[in-house]
Amino acid sequence: MNRVRINELLQRPEAGGEVTIHGWVRTCRHSKGFSFLEINDGSIIHNIQCVVDADVPNYDRDVKALQTGASVRVTGRLVDSPGKGQRFEIQAKDVHVYGNAEGYPLQKKGHTMEFLRSIAHLRARSNTFGAVLRVRNVMARAIHDFFQSRGFVYLHTPIITASDCEGAGEMFRVTTLDAGDPPRAEGEIDFAQDFFGKPTSLTVSGQLSAETAALALSDVYTFGPTFRAENSNTTRHLAEFWMVEPECAFFDLDDDVALAEAFLKHIFSTVLSECPDDMDFFNKRIDKTAIETLRHIVESPFERMSYSDAIEILSKSGKSFEFPIEWGLDLQSEHERYLTEEHVKRPLVLTDYPRDIKAFYMRQNDDGKTVAAMDVLVPKIGEIIGGSQREERLDRLQERMKEMGLPEEDYWWYLDTRKFGTAPHAGFGLGFERTIQFCTGMANIRDVIPFPRTPGSAEF
Amino acid sequence: MNRVRINELLQRPEAGGEVTIHGWVRTCRHSKGFSFLEINDGSIIHNIQCVVDADVPNYDRDVKALQTGASVRVTGRLVDSPGKGQRFEIQAKDVHVYGNAEGYPLQKKGHTMEFLRSIAHLRARSNTFGAVLRVRNVMARAIHDFFQSRGFVYLHTPIITASDCEGAGEMFRVTTLDAGDPPRAEGEIDFAQDFFGKPTSLTVSGQLSAETAALALSDVYTFGPTFRAENSNTTRHLAEFWMVEPECAFFDLDDDVALAEAFLKHIFSTVLSECPDDMDFFNKRIDKTAIETLRHIVESPFERMSYSDAIEILSKSGKSFEFPIEWGLDLQSEHERYLTEEHVKRPLVLTDYPRDIKAFYMRQNDDGKTVAAMDVLVPKIGEIIGGSQREERLDRLQERMKEMGLPEEDYWWYLDTRKFGTAPHAGFGLGFERTIQFCTGMANIRDVIPFPRTPGSAEF
Numbered sequence: 011m012n013r014v015r016i017n018e019l020l021q022r023p024e025a026g027g028e029v030t031i032h033g034w035v036r037t038c039r040h041s042k043g044f045s046f047l048e049i050n051d052g053s054i055i056h057n058i059q060c061v062v063d064a065d066v067p068n069y070d071r072d073v074k075a076l077q078t079g080a081s082v083r084v085t086g087r088l089v090d091s092p093g094k095g096q097r098f099e100i101q102a103k104d105v106h107v108y109g110n111a112e113g114y115p116l117q118k119k120g121h122t123m124e125f126l127r128s129i130a131h132l133r134a135r136s137n138t139f140g141a142v143l144r145v146r147n148v149m150a151r152a153i154h155d156f157f158q159s160r161g162f163v164y165l166h167t168p169i170i171t172a173s174d175c176e177g178a179g180e181m182f183r184v185t186t187l188d189a190g191d192p193p194r195a196e197g198e199i200d201f202a203q204d205f206f207g208k209p210t211s212l213t214v215s216g217q218l219s220a221e222t223a224a225l226a227l228s229d230v231y232t233f234g235p236t237f238r239a240e241n242s243n244t245t246r247h248l249a250e251f252w253m254v255e256p257e258c259a260f261f262d263l264d265d266d267v268a269l270a271e272a273f274l275k276h277i278f279s280t281v282l283s284e285c286p287d288d289m290d291f292f293n294k295r296i297d298k299t300a301i302e303t304l305r306h307i308v309e310s311p312f313e314r315m316s317y318s319d320a321i322e323i324l325s326k327s328g329k330s331f332e333f334p335i336e337w338g339l340d341l342q343s344e345h346e347r348y349l350t351e352e353h354v355k356r357p358l359v360l361t362d363y364p365r366d367i368k369a370f371y372m373r374q375n376d377d378g379k380t381v382a383a384m385d386v387l388v389p390k391i392g393e394i395i396g397g398s399q400r401e402e403r404l405d406r407l408q409e410r411m412k413e414m415g416l417p418e419e420d421y422w423w424y425l426d427t428r429k430f431g432t433a434p435h436a437g438f439g440l441g442f443e444r445t446i447q448f449c450t451g452m453a454n455i456r457d458v459i460p461f462p463r464t465p466g467s468a469e470f
Numbered sequence: 471m472n473r474v475r476i477n478e479l480l481q482r483p484e485a486g487g488e489v490t491i492h493g494w495v496r497t498c499r500h501s502k503g504f505s506f507l508e509i510n511d512g513s514i515i516h517n518i519q520c521v522v523d524a525d526v527p528n529y530d531r532d533v534k535a536l537q538t539g540a541s542v543r544v545t546g547r548l549v550d551s552p553g554k555g556q557r558f559e560i561q562a563k564d565v566h567v568y569g570n571a572e573g574y575p576l577q578k579k580g581h582t583m584e585f586l587r588s589i590a591h592l593r594a595r596s597n598t599f600g601a602v603l604r605v606r607n608v609m610a611r612a613i614h615d616f617f618q619s620r621g622f623v624y625l626h627t628p629i630i631t632a633s634d635c636e637g638a639g640e641m642f643r644v645t646t647l648d649a650g651d652p653p654r655a656e657g658e659i660d661f662a663q664d665f666f667g668k669p670t671s672l673t674v675s676g677q678l679s680a681e682t683a684a685l686a687l688s689d690v691y692t693f694g695p696t697f698r699a700e701n702s703n704t705t706r707h708l709a710e711f712w713m714v715e716p717e718c719a720f721f722d723l724d725d726d727v728a729l730a731e732a733f734l735k736h737i738f739s740t741v742l743s744e745c746p747d748d749m750d751f752f753n754k755r756i757d758k759t760a761i762e763t764l765r766h767i768v769e770s771p772f773e774r775m776s777y778s779d780a781i782e783i784l785s786k787s788g789k790s791f792e793f794p795i796e797w798g799l800d801l802q803s804e805h806e807r808y809l810t811e812e813h814v815k816r817p818l819v820l821t822d823y824p825r826d827i828k829a830f831y832m833r834q835n836d837d838g839k840t841v842a843a844m845d846v847l848v849p850k851i852g853e854i855i856g857g858s859q860r861e862e863r864l865d866r867l868q869e870r871m872k873e874m875g876l877p878e879e880d881y882w883w884y885l886d887t888r889k890f891g892t893a894p895h896a897g898f899g900l901g902f903e904r905t906i907q908f909c910t911g912m913a914n915i916r917d918v919i920p921f922p923r924t925p926g927s928a929e930f
Contacts, residue, residue, distance in 0.1 A: 011720050011894070015621060015688065032688070032720035034891045051719075052687030053621060081685075081891040083720070108720075109862070109892035116890075131883040132890065134686035143687060147623040154614055161475060161513060163607040168921045169629065169672075169695045170642070170710050172928045182630070182665065183649065184642045184672065186699045189659050192649060199649045205642065205699055205709065206928035212629075212644065219921060219930065225541075226594035227512030227603060228475065228492070234695065235629045239646045239665055249665065250630050259511075260471050260492035260543070260568075402569070423591035423930050430576075430592065431494045431541040432569035434471070461628045461679060468632045468666035470679065470883050 017054035019088060025098050030085040031058060034135060035111075037118055038076045045073055047102075049084060052134070055141055055287050059091060059099040060084045072107045078118060079111030079135070123457055130461050130470050138295070141288035142458055145281060146446050152280035153233060153254055153442075156273055162229040162256065167216030169235065172208055173420060180239040181211035182249075212237035216255055217437065218371070218424050221400060224257040224435050225427050231256040233442075241465050245454040246391075248443060250463040257437035263373075263382040263399045266436035267359050270386050270395050271312045273440075274357070278304040281449050289449075297451020303389060304449060310356035317341075317363045317380065320349055327353070340367045346385075346392030358387045370410050372398040373434075384438070391448055397438025404428040477514035479548060485558050490545040491518065494595060495571075497578055498536045505533050507562075509544060512594070515601055515747050519551060519559040520544045532567045538578060539571030539595070583917055590921050590930050598755070601748035602918055605741060606906050612740035613693060613714055613902075616733055622689040622716065627676030629695065632668055633880060640699040641671035642709075672697035676715055677897065678831070678884050681860060684717040684895050685887045691716040693902075701925050705914040706851075708903060710923040717897035723833075723842045723859045726896035727819050730846050730855050731772045733900075734817070738764040741909050749909075757911020763849060764909060770816035777801075777823045777840065780809055787813070800827045806845075806852030818847045830874050832858040833894075834866055844898070851908055857898025864888040 013032045033051030043064045048057035062073050062084075076082070086102035093099070116132050126133040133139040154164065170184050186205040187193065193200040201209045216232040223230045232255045240247060256269065282289065282304055293300045315323075324335045324345055333342040341360070350358040362380040365372070372381035386395035401407045407428055411418060418425060446458040456462035461470045473492045493511030503524045508517040522533050522544075536542070546562035553559070576592050586593040593599040617624065630644050646665040647653065653660040661669045676692040683690045692715045700707060716729065742749065742764055753760045775783075784795045784805055793802040801820075810818040822840040825832070832841035846855035861867045867888055871878060878885060906918040916922035921930045 011722060011725060013720055017621070032893070034686075052623075053689075079891045081719075081893040108894065109888070109890075111890040114890045129886075131682040131886060132686070134683050135891075140687065143623055143625070143683070146626075150624050150626075151614065151618050154611065158611050161477070163512075163603055164610050165603070165920060166606075166610075166695070166712055168710060168923060168928070168930070170697075170923050170928055173930075180646075182644050182646060184644060185649070186640075186642060187649070189643065189645070189647070189652060189669075205701075205925060206923070207926040208928065209649075210928050222591040222930075223594050223603070223920060226494075226592070227600065229513075235626070237630075241665075250628060252626055259541075260473055262471060265471060426589075426591060428569070430569070430571040430574045431539045431595075433492070433541040434568065460625060460683060463628060463630050463666070465665060466667040468628070468630055468668065468670050470628070470633075470682075 013083075015053040016049070016051045016056070016058050019058060019098065020054060020056060022088070022098070025088045025090045027088055028085065029088050029100065030083060031100065032083045033081070035076055035078055035080045035082060037078060040074055045069075045076070047076065047082070047084070049082065050135075050140075052140055055137055055144075055291055056096070059093065059096055060086065060102045060105075061099060062102040062105055066102060066105055068105065073105050075110065076107065077111045077114060079114030079116060081108040082106060083108065123454060127456060127462070134460070137291060139457070141291050142446070142450060142452065143460065145285050145288050145292075145450055146458065148281055148284045149277055149442070149446060149449065150233070152277045155280075156276045157231045157256060160229070162231045163223070163227050165216070165220055165223050165230040165232050166234060167213070167219035167232050169213055170206070170210050171213045172206065172210050173218065181214060182237050182239045184210045184212060214238060215253065215439065217257065217439065220255055220257040220437065221435065222423070222427055224259045224437070225431065225433060228259045229256070243465055245456075246444065246447075248455055248459065248462055248464060251455075251459070252442035254440040254442060255437060257435065259433050259435045261399070261436040262434055263361060263384060263436060266397050266399060266438060267312075267314065267361070267384055270359070270384070270397060270438055271357075274386065274388075274395070275308050277445065278449065279308045282308065292450045300449070300451040307357055307388060312357040312359050312386070313354040314359045314361065315349075315354075317360050320345075320360050323349065323353055338364050338366065343392040346387045347389070350387040350392070351389045360385050360387060368398070370414050370416060371400050371407070373401045374406055374410070382436075388448065391444065394445060394448060395438050395440050397436065399434065399436040402428060402432045402434050404432065473543075475513040476509070476511045476516070476518050479518060479558065480514060480516060482548070482558070485548050485550045487548055488545065489548050489560065490543060491560065492543045493541070495536055495538055495540045495542060497538060500534055505529075505536075507536065507542070507544070509542065510595075510600075512600055515597055515604075515751055516556070519553065519556055520546065520562045520565075521559060522562040522565055526562060526565055528565065533565050535570065536567065537571045537574060539574030539576060541568040542566060543568065583914060587916055587922070594920070597751060599917070601751050602906070602910060602912065603920065605745050605748050605752075605910055606918065608741055608744050609737055609902070609906060609909065610693070612737045615740075616736045617691045617716060620689070622691045623683070623687050625676070625680055625683050625690040625692050626694065627673070627679035627692050629673050630666070630670050631673045632666065632670050633678065641674060642697050642699045644670045644672060674698060675713065675899065677717065677899065680715055680717040680897065681895065682883070682887055684719045684897070685891065685893060688719045689716070703925055705916075706904065706907075708915055708919065708922055708924060711915075711919070712902035714900045714902060715897060717895065719893050719895045721859070721896040722894055723821060723844060723896060726857050726859060726898060727772075727774065727821070727844055730819070730844070730857060730898055731817075734846065734848075734855070735768050737905065738909065739768045742768065752910045760909070760911040767817055767848060772817040772819050772846070773814040774819045774821065775809075775814075777820050780805075780820055783813060784808065798824050798826065803852040806847045807849070810847040810852070811849045820845050820847060828858070830870050830876060831860050831867070833861045834870065842896075848908065851904065854905060854908060855898050855900050857896065859894065859896040862888060862892045862894050864892065
């Protein structure tokens, strides 16, 4: 079908020529002798106004009956618009209606986010969610471009797994066994008869697999769905979310910090330069500091500080925090936000956390107490990236696994990478949806993914 | 850490300068007074040869002890190589060993694919799997580039789903209920207590979700993991694989066919131009027609033919096929291959299949017997893409769902898109791993994904 996208039309240097657009009616106003249709096709947040004269053949039958939500094809001349707020409009000579929208639930008046979530199959036709999905797309592209331009290999790590990366995840079980009457052997469920011959789950991280590939290809990254079966009904948790995990061989913590800084700056500067209209919308309607916050991050050198120094600063801050501050305890969002927003007033990379609050695979520092971990904290949300240099020394890794009760036989392949040609390596993880929340200012993480999965909800 | 990738070194216009590389020893040969190390870092299939003189300080202790698989850092001068088959080599002045590889299972001698699968955590260090993962990466990039350059929005459709796209999939159940003692209500499993409050599965396709987004944003595509719990132990089936699914509004079957042709040509021409060394390897070692096949597809206009014409041609072919040929039966791989390899001798798009062998959502043709489906067939494998125009007429769709026993209440949101601003739209699906198989000539689909999931196997 012959069509031009509305974003292309609106970017033309001048009016003129006959054009055909396809899209959905956002509003229509019928006057004596003509109608105004505002059409949107999702390519850009702006509508194009079509002026339809009553002498269009199907005017009375079709055009006057048009409702918000209807899908149409409009052919006409692109002319300069006399109205304000729009450069061009279309003087329609032909209007074809594909489908009207009797009873359409998405009217122009403001709906609550909760209501829009209940019609998630239609909400991409609203200004807010169209903008979210376009920004999400540009961010995803920016992520790929960043790593591809640096020679990283995009790696698809398995979703179904028989291992548990963090050693402590709440995982979804994946099975084909009969739910009500699973086969049993000596009273126990006989997982030998399950699809994979053993219990399997949905992955919580691709990191361990990515490490094996980094120790072959040097630089890899994953970008795929990950899962947590946590019963967390918050504005920051999803049961299914997308994660980005680069992993690099011959890489130490300094390299990792530098990569994370360059990475975040690339994503945010791409959004600023490629999504001006959508970011303008978020800045006006959702979060008045959205653009300023991104600019600030792009322009600021990240500060770096050890966890131990951070504890000292927090202790001396004179602020009263809800959660206690003590060396050895994990930092809470309130602590992270104080450090980045009030203390250093720019993005902050905290390093060298107590080993007891971090995962088994993090590289142990010589002090015997801390590990070569790093978290990147940004204003408004706190931690946005978590990473580390990995423990590449076989004996240290085995020792730590033993301390933490992780059976070596479950990790034989992971340990193999330390037996054969082990090398210093490091990586980090970025939660994609939290990063979209950060960019757009959207308050609830359920509103930055097309169809959110949360406790009690797997609609659509 | 200061490092340069070996692919960058090998592309330099001339020798000279001091360089530091990091990588793994592929082979080492020790002569009197010096050693030759072949080092690979995964950035390219070729190794770089390092010549290490015995006067390097740690020569006796470290260099002479080096084994295949060890990880090293080598610093030295980049010089023209007197040996053949390589332009440059490094005259090492410093060799640091990160980790040796006593007992390394991946020796230079040829291993079987089965053996390499049993060490999937190490096989990316072999020539074959390094090449597979690099080509896979370039293909994934080409897929994103194709759609992004055409203004499509990359959409993340849900992995966990309460619906079944095809109405007939064998699906994995996703649950947090106790496997042995699930809660019951009136004897039945009480799925209200499961994580999502109802039974859920792993998606077999993102299409239905993608349709809702296309009917808002016009052009979208998915690229994500999909799942089949089929007990198929073949060289063409995985339980977990990646699929690409574009979906476009205001798009008919002709548009869909044209998009599929441009898409395949873009992927294959990108692989040919960006992976010359890896494709050369596949062409020599795996499939002597690999490059020629891709070139042929890139250069040939795709032929188009109706299913009915195909049946007639097959009936009159005089060939004896294993499976019967009769209007109304699905085509088998042998039929597809005959048509594309022997009859038209180029890629072939078959259209307008009998509606009874196709999914409920395909648009019904006026003949009452066929649907606006299309399959793209290519030499060697047969079907590589399957797609259709979707049924946008509410009454026809409801009628078809009733005939096929699909309850409307399970698809209320899908039907809503036909009630409110419905529009002609179309899309297709491409199995990513089968396409990689096609490009590389790899015989088994388990060997084109980092960690394959198949019946009885979810290792690593």
